[in-house]
Amino acid sequence: MSDIIKVDKVWKEYMMGDVLFQALKDINILVKEGELSAIVGPSGSGKSTLMHIIGLLDKPTRGKVFIQGKDISTFTDNKISTLRNEFVGFVFQQFNLINKLTILENIMLPSIYARRKLNYDPKEKALYLIKRFGLVGKENSYPNKISGGQQQRVAIARALIMNPKLILADEPTGNLDSKSGNEILKLLKELNHKEKMTVIIVTHDQLVAKETKRIIQIRDGEVVA
Amino acid sequence: MRYLSFIFKSAFLDFSRNKGRTILTSLGILIGVLSVVLLMALGLGLKKYISNQFDSLGANLIYVMPGNEKAMTSGAGMMGGIKFDDKDVLRVKRIEGCEVVAPVFAKPGIEMEANGNSETGELIASTDEINIVMNLQLEEGRLLEHRDNDKRAKTIVISPKIAEKLFDNQRNALGKTITIEGQNFKVIGIYKSKGGGGLGGSDMDSHVFVSNAAAYVFNTEKKYFAIYAKAESKDLIDRVKKDIKTSLLKRYDEKQFSVVDQAEIMGTINQIFNVLNTVLVAIAAISLVVGGIGIMNIMYVTVSERIREIGIRRALGAQSKDILYQFLIESVLLSIFGGIFGLGLAYGIVYLLQSLFPAYIDLISIILSLGVSSVIGIVFGVFPAKKAADLSPIDAIRYE
Ligand SMILES: Nc1ncnc2c1ncn2[C@@H]1O[C@H](COP(=O)(O)OP(=O)(O)OP(=O)(O)O)[C@@H](O)[C@H]1O
Ligand SMILES: [Mg+2]
Numbered sequence: 001m002s003d004i005i006k007v008d009k010v011w012k013e014y015m016m017g018d019v020l021f022q023a024l025k026d027i028n029i030l031v032k033e034g035e036l037s038a039i040v041g042p043s044g045s046g047k048s049t050l051m052h053i054i055g056l057l058d059k060p061t062r063g064k065v066f067i068q069g070k071d072i073s074t075f076t077d078n079k080i081s082t083l084r085n086e087f088v089g090f091v092f093q094q095f096n097l098i099n100k101l102t103i104l105e106n107i108m109l110p111s112i113y114a115r116r117k118l119n120y121d122p123k124e125k126a127l128y129l130i131k132r133f134g135l136v137g138k139e140n141s142y143p144n145k146i147s148g149g150q151q152q153r154v155a156i157a158r159a160l161i162m163n164p165k166l167i168l169a170d171e172p173t174g175n176l177d178s179k180s181g182n183e184i185l186k187l188l189k190e191l192n193h194k195e196k197m198t199v200i201i202v203t204h205d206q207l208v209a210k211e212t213k214r215i216i217q218i219r220d221g222e223v224v225a
Numbered sequence: 226m227r228y229l230s231f232i233f234k235s236a237f238l239d240f241s242r243n244k245g246r247t248i249l250t251s252l253g254i255l256i257g258v259l260s261v262v263l264l265m266a267l268g269l270g271l272k273k274y275i276s277n278q279f280d281s282l283g284a285n286l287i288y289v290m291p292g293n294e295k296a297m298t299s300g301a302g303m304m305g306g307i308k309f310d311d312k313d314v315l316r317v318k319r320i321e322g323c324e325v326v327a328p329v330f331a332k333p334g335i336e337m338e339a340n341g342n343s344e345t346g347e348l349i350a351s352t353d354e355i356n357i358v359m360n361l362q363l364e365e366g367r368l369l370e371h372r373d374n375d376k377r378a379k380t381i382v383i384s385p386k387i388a389e390k391l392f393d394n395q396r397n398a399l400g401k402t403i404t405i406e407g408q409n410f411k412v413i414g415i416y417k418s419k420g421g422g423g424l425g426g427s428d429m430d431s432h433v434f435v436s437n438a439a440a441y442v443f444n445t446e447k448k449y450f451a452i453y454a455k456a457e458s459k460d461l462i463d464r465v466k467k468d469i470k471t472s473l474l475k476r477y478d479e480k481q482f483s484v485v486d487q488a489e490i491m492g493t494i495n496q497i498f499n500v501l502n503t504v505l506v507a508i509a510a511i512s513l514v515v516g517g518i519g520i521m522n523i524m525y526v527t528v529s530e531r532i533r534e535i536g537i538r539r540a541l542g543a544q545s546k547d548i549l550y551q552f553l554i555e556s557v558l559l560s561i562f563g564g565i566f567g568l569g570l571a572y573g574i575v576y577l578l579q580s581l582f583p584a585y586i587d588l589i590s591i592i593l594s595l596g597v598s599s600v601i602g603i604v605f606g607v608f609p610a611k612k613a614a615d616l617s618p619i620d621a622i623r624y625e
Binding site (some may be wrong): 052055057058077078081082084085086090096097098100101105108109110111112113114158162 | 231235238536539542545547618619
């Protein structure tokens with residue numbers, strides 16, 4: 001299988017006043033298409049920072065990110081936005097739904113930013129995902145009116161609406177009770193298993209990580225295993 | 226389509242969540258548009274009123290007046306300066322193409338008494354040709370005739386308004402006597418109302434007409450403040466004007482008198498009006514700018530309240546221009562709301578004012594006010610929208 005993501009000697013540095021803080025130090029990772037992996041490490045180790053760089057939300061201070069062999073540093077901001085839209089589906093710990101939009105609208109939101117004509121009807125697809133994730137009847141509810149587990153399922157549906165190749169989940173179970181958390185994990189595993197999506201789950205929970213085939217350990221901004 | 230409907234929906238949801246803020250912000254634009262549209266409407270109405278008054282006079286008129294043209298239109302020339310006499314009137318009469326010539330003596334601010342009532346007005350003394358020049362139409366009795374002048378008859382033609390004020394009703398007035406500064410005049414006729422008035426300007430219905438001969442008691446010099454003439458046709462106006470000028474230049478120098486036609490007077494009045502109106506509208510437009518600044522302020526607040534939302538949208542693939550449009554559309558909507566309500570209110574006020582004051586809103590005012598409010602929405606919305614669009618996706622989504 002081909003490499004879908006290549007993180008090549010990536011450094012991320014912040015200036016904290018006069019002090020240089022290195023959040024990521026010389027990270028090198030290869031992710032193959034269809035892989036299910038976990039990024040684990042203690043709080044503050046740089047997991048989210050790495051995920052944001054892989055998900056094209058952030059740029060490395062040094063080093064390069066290749067998506068399907070293409071060097072992202074040569075892309076314009078518009079092209080990167082479009083790639084985020086089509087290629088990546090994000091799932092966040094805090095769900096990050098837009099509260100004034102309904103569940104259906106939240107799920108459809110990425111499709112309004114599509115730059116090319118979709119060969120399917122996003123509304124139909126959204127309704128299908130609502131059914132599949134057990135959200136029937138909540139289409140016109142608002143995010144703050146449903147449970148955390150349901151909100152995270154909405155977020156996953158939203159991540160899937162554009163048929164992305166890559167799903168990035170940052171502590172997707174972090175704000176959920178263990179039962180809802182397990183359901184979400186099951187869903188993510190299913191996406192990898194049945195739909196051959198590449199899934200990366202960021203977590204500090206070793207139990208969650210055990211469910212994946214590959215574990216990337218980071219500590220203090222460095223990959224340790 | 227879906228894209229726009231999402232953006233609009235998002236804007237409206239935001240407005241409805243912040244109703245008070247939305248209304249207050251639009252209010253700035255509302256007041257601006259209201260004052261601009263109202264001033265334009267009043268200006269237009271006034272202009273139309275004046276040109277209507279001119280139209281109610283006869284056509285192809287030429288005025289010979291003291292003073293140079295500039296002074297004439299400002300009214301200064303009518304005071305002081307030269308007065309015309311019968312020799313001048315003869316000179317004008319001799320000019321070919323000059324159909325009617327009416328020498329005019331006027332005495333403003335006269336007190337008329339009859340029946341124990343009194344009323345102020347303006348005495349106009351002339352020949353019977355004034356009927357043509359001022360386009361007087363008969364309502365009751367008769368207008369001035371040649372014989373009134375010949376016989377030095379103390380006869381007077383008044384307006385329906387004055388008849389009603391002095392004699393309670395028009396019919397009663399005929400044959401009755403009006404006293405003006407100790408002189409008695411017999412009412413022989415009532416001319417049809419010219420309308421208008423009530424504007425502080427000259428009210429055509431306050432005019433009363435007597436023959437020149439009858440007015441010699443007030444006009445002891447037997448001189449006239451103006452000569453009104455009428456050209457036989459429109460094409461002759463310029464030539465007749467030139468000939469009058471040439472002829473009068475033999476007695477007076479160029480600065481002492483002027484010969485103008487209606488179009489020229491109208492042109493000058495319009496010019497003065499346009500300047501005045503532009504200045505007033507420009508002052509009112511300042512409130513539009515203030516309203517625009519209000520919108521800019523609120524949009525900055527809105528942007529900083531929604532940084533997280535901006536981050537989410539960027540994470541989902543919105544380009545920075547999508548964010549720019551989103552906020553720009555919101556500010557334009559805010560501004561247009563204000564514009565529409567301002568226009569509506571202006572309509573209401575103009576409607577109520579109509580009976581007291583000539584005012585009307587033309588299509589240009591509508592297009593201009595809506596256009597200007599959209600432009601204000603864009604101009605003052607673009608800075609906050611740009612700020613939103615320029616946020617880095619990662620900073621926005623990590624924003625607490
Ligand atoms: N914009 C920033 N400016 C300065 N420091 C930052 C910035 N973003 C992240 N950091 C720092 O980088 C380090 C890594 O942050 P990151 O969010 O990647 O950690 P994490 O592994 O995801 O932790 P957690 O498990 O708590 O989410 C932290 O020490 C954080 O304070
Ligand atoms: Mg994190």
